[in-house]
Amino acid sequence: MDLHLDPQQRAFRAEVRQFFKDNLPDRVRQKVIKGGYPEYQDMVDWTRVMHAKGWATPQWPKAHGGTGWSPVELAIFDDESQAAGAPQMLPFGVNMLGPVLYTFGSPEQQQKFLPRIARLDDWWCQGFSEPGAGSDLASLKTTARREGDEFIVNGQKTWTTMAQYANWIFCLVRTDPDSLKPGGKRQEGISFILIDMKTKGITVRPIQTIDGGVEVNEVFFDDVHVPAENLVGQLNKGWDYAKFLLGNERNGIARVGATKEKLRRIRALAQTSQIGAAPMSENHRFMERLTEAEIDLKALEITQWRVLARSAARHGKPDPASSILKIKGSQLQQTATDLAVALAGPYAAVGKSDQSGDNLGPIGPEWAATSAPVYFNYRKVSIYGGSNEIQRNIIAKAILGF
Amino acid sequence: MDFDLNEDQRLLKDTLVRFFKDHYSFEQRKQAMAMSGGWSADIWRQLAELGFTGLLAPEAAGGFNGGHVEAMVAMEAVGEALLVEPLFASALMCGFLLRQCPASAKISDLESAMVSGTARLALAHMEGEAPLNGAHVTTSARHEGGRVLLNGDKTLVLHGDSATHIIVSARHAGTPGAHHGIGLYLVEGDAAGLRRRGFATQDGQRAAELNFNQTPAHVLDAEGYATLAKTIDFGIACICVEAVGAMSALHAMTVDYLKIRKQFGLPIGAFQVLQHRAVDMLVALEQARSLALVAMFAMDDKDAARRHRTVAAAKVQIARSGKFVGEEAIQLHGGIGMTMEYAAGHYFKRLKMIDVQWGDGDHHLVALAEGPSLLEDEAMG
Numbered sequence: 001m002d003l004h005l006d007p008q009q010r011a012f013r014a015e016v017r018q019f020f021k022d023n024l025p026d027r028v029r030q031k032v033i034k035g036g037y038p039e040y041q042d043m044v045d046w047t048r049v050m051h052a053k054g055w056a057t058p059q060w061p062k063a064h065g066g067t068g069w070s071p072v073e074l075a076i077f078d079d080e081s082q083a084a085g086a087p088q089m090l091p092f093g094v095n096m097l098g099p100v101l102y103t104f105g106s107p108e109q110q111q112k113f114l115p116r117i118a119r120l121d122d123w124w125c126q127g128f129s130e131p132g133a134g135s136d137l138a139s140l141k142t143t144a145r146r147e148g149d150e151f152i153v154n155g156q157k158t159w160t161t162m163a164q165y166a167n168w169i170f171c172l173v174r175t176d177p178d179s180l181k182p183g184g185k186r187q188e189g190i191s192f193i194l195i196d197m198k199t200k201g202i203t204v205r206p207i208q209t210i211d212g213g214v215e216v217n218e219v220f221f222d223d224v225h226v227p228a229e230n231l232v233g234q235l236n237k238g239w240d241y242a243k244f245l246l247g248n249e250r251n252g253i254a255r256v257g258a259t260k261e262k263l264r265r266i267r268a269l270a271q272t273s274q275i276g277a278a279p280m281s282e283n284h285r286f287m288e289r290l291t292e293a294e295i296d297l298k299a300l301e302i303t304q305w306r307v308l309a310r311s312a313a314r315h316g317k318p319d320p321a322s323s324i325l326k327i328k329g330s331q332l333q334q335t336a337t338d339l340a341v342a343l344a345g346p347y348a349a350v351g352k353s354d355q356s357g358d359n360l361g362p363i364g365p366e367w368a369a370t371s372a373p374v375y376f377n378y379r380k381v382s383i384y385g386g387s388n389e390i391q392r393n394i395i396a397k398a399i400l401g402f
Numbered sequence: 403m404d405f406d407l408n409e410d411q412r413l414l415k416d417t418l419v420r421f422f423k424d425h426y427s428f429e430q431r432k433q434a435m436a437m438s439g440g441w442s443a444d445i446w447r448q449l450a451e452l453g454f455t456g457l458l459a460p461e462a463a464g465g466f467n468g469g470h471v472e473a474m475v476a477m478e479a480v481g482e483a484l485l486v487e488p489l490f491a492s493a494l495m496c497g498f499l500l501r502q503c504p505a506s507a508k509i510s511d512l513e514s515a516m517v518s519g520t521a522r523l524a525l526a527h528m529e530g531e532a533p534l535n536g537a538h539v540t541t542s543a544r545h546e547g548g549r550v551l552l553n554g555d556k557t558l559v560l561h562g563d564s565a566t567h568i569i570v571s572a573r574h575a576g577t578p579g580a581h582h583g584i585g586l587y588l589v590e591g592d593a594a595g596l597r598r599r600g601f602a603t604q605d606g607q608r609a610a611e612l613n614f615n616q617t618p619a620h621v622l623d624a625e626g627y628a629t630l631a632k633t634i635d636f637g638i639a640c641i642c643v644e645a646v647g648a649m650s651a652l653h654a655m656t657v658d659y660l661k662i663r664k665q666f667g668l669p670i671g672a673f674q675v676l677q678h679r680a681v682d683m684l685v686a687l688e689q690a691r692s693l694a695l696v697a698m699f700a701m702d703d704k705d706a707a708r709r710h711r712t713v714a715a716a717k718v719q720i721a722r723s724g725k726f727v728g729e730e731a732i733q734l735h736g737g738i739g740m741t742m743e744y745a746a747g748h749y750f751k752r753l754k755m756i757d758v759q760w761g762d763g764d765h766h767l768v769a770l771a772e773g774p775s776l777l778e779d780e781a782m783g
């Protein structure tokens with residue numbers, strides 16, 4: 001046993017770290033570490049940089065443009081890129097759809113879409129959830145009816161992240177209406193389909209989240225004609241592909257690197273931030289909370305390595321232990337955002353100013369202004385990607401055997 | 403012991419609750435926030451007509467002459483309604499402060515104007531370098547040619563952007579940190595040398611940064627530190643009660659949602675694990691309610707240090723309960739809880755902002771841990 005990275009892994013980490021240091025524009029880095037979503041163009045530009053380096057789709061098979069890195073190397077890479085404040089590759093294409101396509105898609109689909117995902121030529125969004133189908137995804141109602149060599153899609157998706165930027169959406173649709181009838185097997189009437197967002201009959205409505213931003217949308221489908229060749233894999237087998245996809249979604253969900261960056265920044269800011277009679281670094285209660293989070297994160301990092309170390313033996317089968325990473329990882333992300341609010345104290349309340357301009361500085365410390373919105377926004381991390389309750393259900397069933 | 407409201411207090415409560423029910427729905431509140439200035443002058447006028455702008459003002463000024471029970475009744479309703487109009491900042495905070503100041507014709511006039519709703523007051527006290535250090539006052543008050551002139555900056559002044567009158571803490575003697583030498587001054591909204599920079603807070607309230615530059619002011623209380631400290635304790639007790647109102651509304655809507663939201667063919671409230679979470683929220687709410695009550699009654703306590711301890715204890719409890727109830731409510735709602743279109747998120751945000759106002763739970767916990775045991779203090783002051 002050895003809890004350290006071996007020399008090769010350390011060298012790999014140093015290489016990755018140096019690359020981010022040399023290539024990530026500070027402007028973009030600042031935006032990411034303040035917790036905002038990078039803008040469209042920033043995402044595209046950064047993806048192109050990563051693509052040129054061959055790192056845009058590291059987890060894909062080499063034949064499709066991946067790196068051939070081991071799971072441990074992939075995790076090192078994720079942690080380093082998060083800790084550097086780099087925008088993460090758009091997950092909908094790279095982590096979700098890509099693996100589905102190279103595993104279940106037709107050769108034509110693979111050729112057409114995979115290179116465009118890798119360069120962010122196409123911005124994909126994920127059309128799974130519906131108003132009535134959240135945790136219970138298999139109850140989804142959006143229909144796709146076969147007519148000649150087309151599917152006609154009707155229904156509604158919701159919570160669709162960044163659909164406003166997307167030119168493509170991958171959807172789960174009901175292709176066997178009988179599967180929803182009593183006694184029907186709901187999971188067996190679902191298909192996985194690719195839809196061009198510019199098709200007639202699609203309407204996107206933004207939903208403002210409690211941090212004031214717009215990152216999710218409703219997407220409405222009204223008699224949308226989709227070429228039959230856009231069906232992925234077999235008809236009515238979409239649930240299997242979705243399960244495969246959700247298993248991949250949970251990879252990297254611990255976000256150890258991102259939380260590390262947040263906690264480091266908080267510790268540094270605590271030295272100078274003063275809201276009471278002394279700097280926050282002299283408030284032992286605050287420092288104990290920060291230290292507790294650091295302890296938890298240290299443990300999570302090793303837990304993540306332990307889960308990864310056995311993943312090779314599972315031959316790509318999703319590991320229910322990744323639900324442990326999701327639960328703890330999301331809680332720690334939330335704790336970090338909460339600590340930032342505590343650090344900002346009353347200045348966390350500052351919102352949009354009536355007058356702004358170059359001569360007027362920020363109200364309170366500049367970093368404080370985003371602390372509350374980020375805290376609000378991060379409530380999402382225990383809701384999406386399978387809520388923490390659903391993760392507990394998975395663990396209870398798959399690990400504990402209840 | 404008697405936890406019941408008397409006839410008048412019950413009437414007061416019913417009036418306000420009914421008013422908010424009829425005129426302050428989630429949609430109406432949204433419209434109010436979209437108005438210029440961030441709140442509704444019409445709602446304000448109606449609150450004045452119902453007498454709430456004079457809740458604490460003396461009868462001589464046409465006020466209701468209310469005490470802490472009346473304040474409590476009002477603040478709980480304010481919390482349930484998520485009121486953004488300046489009732490707390492003006493009628494409660496400043497109304498309370500004025501009653502602690504030495505009587506004067508100036509104050510009587512101001513109280514009358516406050517009761518009628520034409521005057522809206524704001525308290526400008528915190529300063530940028532150490533906003534939670536109550537005696538850290540550097541804004542200066544100097545007598546020059548028969549006038550008092552203020553110089554300095556104040557931060558995070560609740561409703562300071564639109565107040566017609568501003569009560570300012572300023573130093574005429576002593577060094578920053580000293581209790582002695584802090585006076586309370588009245589500045590007219592249109593006074594020379596007053597600059598304001600208004601902003602919306604994260605929970606849709608309003609506040610401002612204020613700058614005083616040779617700004618003429620009127621002395622309300624030359625040695626005002628004790629009054630200031632008591633007023634801030636009162637303010638904390640008020641927002642604790644407001645938090646209880648917000649929590650109870652949020653808890654109720656979460657329980658309702660668990661009963662109607664269906665997944666897996668069942669209302670999600672059928673999952674026992676979610677029932678228990680809702681139960682724990684109730685436990686947290688009731689604990690908060692108890693200490694908020696105690697904090698309000700502590701306003702009668704003649705011992706200022708003990709009064710402050712009681713209020714601080716309530717603030718700690720509110721911080722914990724508010725965090726738990728707020729975060730759980732969003733979680734149990736799922737995606738819908740994350741949206742501005744639904745009320746739950748607005749309650750959640752208000753609860754978080756109450757936590758950071760006048761010191762978060764940890765801030766007060768650290769101070770309490772250094773003092774004597776709370777259990778030695780009589781529960782009801």
Ligand SMILES: Cc1cc2nc3c(=O)[nH]c(=O)nc-3n(C[C@H](O)[C@H](O)[C@H](O)COP(=O)(O)OP(=O)(O)OC[C@H]3O[C@@H](n4cnc5c(N)ncnc54)[C@H](O)[C@@H]3O)c2cc1C
Pocket residue numbers: 125126127128129131133134135136158159160161162216380383384385386387388389390393663665666670673675676733734735736737738740
């Ligand atoms: C910011 C954000 C971005 C998102 N992006 C996308 C996206 O791009 N594409 C997409 O398809 N979806 C997306 N989602 C949707 C997300 O996957 C769903 O919100 C999630 O599946 C939960 O569903 P729901 O919101 O309907 O909540 P519900 O399923 O209604 O859940 C409500 C509560 O009940 C609990 N619950 C439900 N069932 C059980 C059970 N059996 N046992 C115990 N507790 C239970 C939940 O954990 C939750 O606490 C996003 C959501 C958010 C908040």
